[in-house]
Amino acid sequence: xxxxxxxxxxxxxxxxxxxxxxxxxxxxxxxxxxxxxxxxxxxxxxxxxxxxxxxxxxxxxxxxxxxxxxxxxxxxxxxxxxxxxxx
Numbered sequence: 001x002x003x004x005x006x007x008x009x010x011x012x013x014x015x016x017x018x019x020x021x022x023x024x025x026x027x028x029x030x031x032x033x034x035x036x037x038x039x040x041x042x043x044x045x046x047x048x049x050x051x052x053x054x055x056x057x058x059x060x061x062x063x064x065x066x067x068x069x070x071x072x073x074x075x076x077x078x079x080x081x082x083x084x085x086x087x
Contacts, residue, residue, distance in 0.1 A: 006064045008038045017062055026059065027052060034059035037069075054082055 009017070011031050018026050026034075030052055036043050037060045047053050057069050073079040 006038075006067075008035070009063055011035060014059070014063070018059060021062060024055070026055070030056040030059065038063055054085060058086065 014031055014034065015026060018024065018031075029047075033043050033045055033056050037057075045053055045056065054071075057071055061067055061069060071079075071082055073082060
């Protein structure tokens with residue numbers, strides 16, 4: 001299997017791994033968005049502050065260790081916050 005190929009999990013497997021890794025149960029919309037990312041679909045998410053958008057962007061990395069996630073933020077402070085959370 002090359003670095004660009006990986007098995008796309010189903011929602012149940014995603015939820016189980018996320019819960020066992022982070023002790024967090026993701027919302028359905030977070031799982032669906034992460035699934036679409038893993039399926040290489042474009043994702044545009046609009047959600048209120050504090051609803052878990054940033055977490056949703058990190059979920060695909062659990063299933064694709066060689067993946068790269070590009071997050072564009074409107075403010076430098078949000079970019080720095082996201083960077084610090086990823087460490």
